[in-house]
Every structure is written in structure tokens, then in C-alpha cells.
Amino acid sequence: MRILIKNGHIVDPANKIDEVLDILVEAGKISKVAKNIKAGADEIIEAVGKIVMPGLIDMHVHLREPGREDKENIFSGTKAALKGGVTSVLAMPNTIPAIDSVENVELLQSIIKKSAQSNVFIAAAITKERAGKEIVPIKQMKERGVLAITDDGSSVDDEVILFEAFKKAKALDIPVICHSEDKKLSNGGVINLGFISTKLGLRGISKESEFRRIERDIELADKAAAQVHIAHVSCKESVEIIRKAKKKGIRVTAETAPHYFSLTDEAVIGYDTNMKMNPPLRSVEDKEAIKAGLKDGTIDVIASDHAPHTENEKDIEFERAEFGVVGLETELAVAITELIENKILDWTGLVEKFSLNPAKVLNLDRGCLSVGQSADIVIVLPNEEWVVCKADLISKSKNSSFLGRKLKGQVDVTILGGKIVYQRMAV
């Protein structure tokens, strides 16, 4: 199977390409990137006016399987990924059971083999049952292909245990992803602590609960010389702490999610539970700081923190509703709308955040369009406007913060390993 993509605007920062070229895909791999390729192909894709970029690598995805297949499963989650231009996901380990043992890694791998529609990489837990007490056998898990460890959803409270984990991770050269939250400080809160929480009469989550824990996590990682990645950064102080740490040369990377650079806690007015996630939507000032962090490179990665929940868990009293929102199908468009349109990032910058940098963080040889690479490619209509609506979402869960929103930029074609796996239906 040969695919020829003609005259697309290719954005591939790894190879410093940002121009109109053709790409030839053969036997699942990228075989040529050049002007005016003359070659026969089974499929020729006319890409004039379209952006051609490496498939997205979303390193923060809750696929929910095994255990909560009512919310999402690996089939539905990866289908949604492809629709969003995401060709690789890093599955978070907070499933039931948690991915905290070799057996559970193997269980997950067998499901992936059976039903995954995109590449699925595995993050294992740091501690057994993500309880923060006993470190998992990192070495054996790494040998089975685990790319990172994280207790996402929880922070390892005990510094001794976390430090031990960092040391082991360092020895094994595996990144540790930190969900940095001091639950004592977040104090049962449900939205950002501020005027909006006061007005709505909802318990607030202070920014301290996030940034103080980030400070601690970076300090411990630095002591152990481990590679640490801070998940879902939401506030100004966190950005500043990470910026400083990077300046000092500490091996820290950071990620944010589209809702943190596009929405603020004002969106919670009306008690919309699709605006409830952890960390919470913050203030305008924080949103601007996240954008600045993306612009100056403090924040390396954009990931969705795709967190599907059923209607039963969301369409209830705000305080009882689950934290989290889906994001695989909207993340690219939200980023185009908020970051490209407002000149926070150019296309090269966008591809770095979505593809190249996550590959680097996870030590994956992907995220680029180099010859010989597995052909994971997404073709984007940069100016296509569309409105997010429930009926169009293919994730099992519909808890999107962007329902009803008009976004700019839509995935036209997704190619995975040289096969066309998603094609937009022309309206």
C-alpha cells in the first residue's frame, strides 16, 4: 500500500520542515519527503491548503479499561483518539485493577492487542493500588514495555517513598509523571478557590495545593537526578516554579491540558459539571500564565487528560459529580483556536507540544516525519470551523467542556502505520 500526500503544508520540527512538500508512504513507513514526488500510489491525497503533521502523541489519557468499560474502553477511546488526530496515547494506570503489577501490565497488553485502534503505550502506577505505600516492580514492568510511572489521580504523599521511587526510576531511566496535589490543602474542594467559589458557595481548591506539591516533587526528583514530568499544570505559580527549575538545569518537563489555556473558573457559573476537573479551571491570570509558559517553552507538552465519565456520574449535584472531562476529539482544535489563532504558538510550536516533545519525554522514537519512521500522520484543515456537539462525539462519554463551542481547525485524515484510519465526512 502506497499513499502519496500531495502539496500539503508539512510541519515537522524534528526535521526543521515547515513548507509545502509531498510525502510518500510505503509499507507503513515514510519513504520520501520532497517536492513534487512522482510515484504511483494506491491512494493520492490532495492536501493543498492543509497542514500535514506527525500524529499526536497524547501522553495523558484515561481509557478506563479494565474496570470501567461503562465510561470508555480501549476500542472506543482509541477510536476517539484517531478522530482527534491522536495516533498514540499513553494510558493512565488508574484502572480497576490499577496497572501496578506485571500481571496487570500483561492483562492490559492483551486487551490492547485485541481492541486498540491507535498505538497505546502504558504508564504503570508508582505504588501498589496507587496507595502511596509500596513501590511497584518498576524494572520488570519496564522490561514489558511500560514507558513511565505515575500514580495519576493521586500524589505520593510520603516523601521517603517518592524519593525511593525517583531513585529507582533514575537507575532504570524511566520518567516519573507527577500528579502534584497536596490533598490536605485541596481540602475536599471542587473548584478553584476564589471569588467564583465564594459566589457559588462551593468549597475551593487553593493553588497552593498544586504548586507547593510541584515544588516538592521537583526538589525530590532533582536530588535523585531522576526525570520528572509534571502533569496537568493549571496555575501561574506552578509555571513559575517549573520555569525556575528548568533554568537551574533540573530535568523537569511539564504538561498542560487544553481547558487550562482556554477556560477559567467563570465557566463554572451555572454549576456545569462539565467544567469540573482536577486541578480545577483557574483565573484569567492563570490562564494567561499557562499560555506564556507554552510560548516560552516552560510547558513542553499539551495532553488532553481525557477523563470520560458517564452521564449518571456527571448529571448530578455539582459537588457529587466526578472530576474530569473528555478531550481526545477536541484538543487539537482547541489548541488551534486558542494558540495558533492568537499567535501564542506557530504550527511548528504546536507540533512540538503535541507530538515531538511527548515523544522526547517518553523516549519514544516517534513524533516526526523522518524517512523510515512509522507513518503516523495527521492532515488538518486549519480553517475549518465546527461546533462541538454531543451527538458527534464518538467517545463513550460525552463530558466535554467544549459542548456548543465553535472551534477552528479540524482533522481531515489520520494515518496510522501507513493506513488511513480516519477520514472526515465531508459536510
Next chain:
Amino acid sequence: MTWTRKDLLGLEELTQEEIELILSTAESFKEVSSREIKKVPALRGKTVVNLFYEPSTRTRVSFEVAAKRLSADVINIATETSSVRKGETLIDTGKNIQALKADIIVMRHNYSGAAHMLARHLDISVVNAGDGWHEHPTQALLDIFTLKEKLGKIKGLKITIVGDIAHSRVARSNIWGLIKLGAKVTVCAPKILIPVGIENMGAEVSHNIDEAIKNADALNVLRMQFERDEGAAFPKQMEYFRNFGITQERLEKANKDIVIMHPGPINRGIEMSSDVADGKNSVILEQVTNGIAVRMAVLFLVSQGRDRIGSKR
């Protein structure tokens, strides 16, 4: 001015005119309670369901009396949240009540925003009788009604609200309502009981009760819920009374006609001394009486509002 809402969820979303309409409607209903036959047929044939997820006697009884004086049929449902957690969702409960062809649900709920959620899902009227820490609009309306009755106006008045502002729906509704009507509001409490950004609602913040009393026309004293005790920084009862309790001695330094209000039930000797609660400045029992008129007005208006919305459809 006509009322066009099917619900009363909070004072934040009301205009000054809407608040004034409720107050003037309440004025005309107040007289009903002093008649020999305390009943008008305004809601005859209508069904009001009191749906209370939190224990409450005075608000529930006040709504029940108000509905009965309007000739409505009243059904009381009291339920513990814990059992609801296991069972039916709030929306399902609401839809069942709607299917019984009830006309108005009066709901008290321990979660902020619960009344908003219910109202969004139902065609029948929802009256918020207190949701979490968020709003308690009829309490604020009866406070404002009482103030207006005592002092003749609201505009320009200086009102101090003292107590646990952070966890108080009464405080929030009072601030919204009073500010819309042109009063100046000060909230007074220890730092830990003042929520972040409350000044953005238009209130001034004080941590000194003697200062906050000095020029006030009225004092609204909130109930202290020590059972809420949220950690070491939460004041102890005696410490609170010493620093913020309203005593006759403190009132010596205040305007001699200062109006003393309390939403009840009073913790005597904690947020105010007995001599203040029973003293000449106290209007606490008048508040209870006025609560009926205000709630009659609210029930009547939302019922009309729903009819108006319905007839437009």
C-alpha cells in the same frame, strides 16, 4: 412590572425591580395573616411540595403556613441525603414529583447549585429554600422586608452582617439583595470565616465588631455552626462570643435604634446574649411573621410566572 420567572433560585440573578415586586407583593399578603380567617384562594387547587434534604423546621413550617394561607395543598418530603446517595437521583425525584402534577417544589438541599440543577430539568416551579453555602433567597427577602418595615427604606442604609460568612447562604443572599437595593453592606467575622473575594460581591470586610457596629443601621447576626468545626483555626465558642458576640454592652456604643436581626435558631450566649435577643432593638420574631408574607408572595409570583411562560409556548 410583571414577574416572568417560573423559579426563585437566588437573589443574584434578580433585578432591583424584581426584588421590589416581591416586597410589594409581600406587603399586600401580610394582612392576610392578621385576618380572622387567614386564607386567600390565590393558589387554590395548586400543590406545593416541600422537598427537604436537610433538617429544617422553621423554613419548612414557614413555607407550609405560607402555602396553606394561599389555599394550596402542601406535601412535605423530608429525606436524608445519605439514603438519597444510594437511591434515586435528585433529577429523578424531581421528575416524579412533576409527574404527580405538583406545581411548585420548595427545596432545601445541602449541595450548592442543587436548586439550579433541578429547575433546569423541570417545567414546574422550583423555589430555593437554601442550597449549600450558596443562597437562601427567601430568608434574605424577609430580612430586607423587615428592615424596610422598620426603617422605611433600604437605599442608603448601613447593614452589618456578622458571623460565619464563609459557610452562609443567608449572608450571600443578603449581600446580593441589599446591594441591589442601594444599601451599604459590611461583613464582619474572624478572618477564617470570611470567604475569598467576598468584596467583589460589593460588601466591605471588617474583623472588628465594635467598628462594624458603630455606624450601622442594622445588624444581621448569623447562627454560628460550631458543629462544622473545620480545624484548629476555627474559633472556639467562648472566644467567638468574647470577640464577636453581640451584647448589650457592645450596643451601648451603637446607634440607639439599631435593628437587630437573626435568621434563627439563636445560640443564646454564643452569637448574641439573651438580653439582646429579647431586647427592644430585636426584630427576630417579626422576621418570622414577615417570613410568611414573603413566602406567600414568592409562591404566588412563581406560580404566575410559570403560567406566563406556559401561555407563551
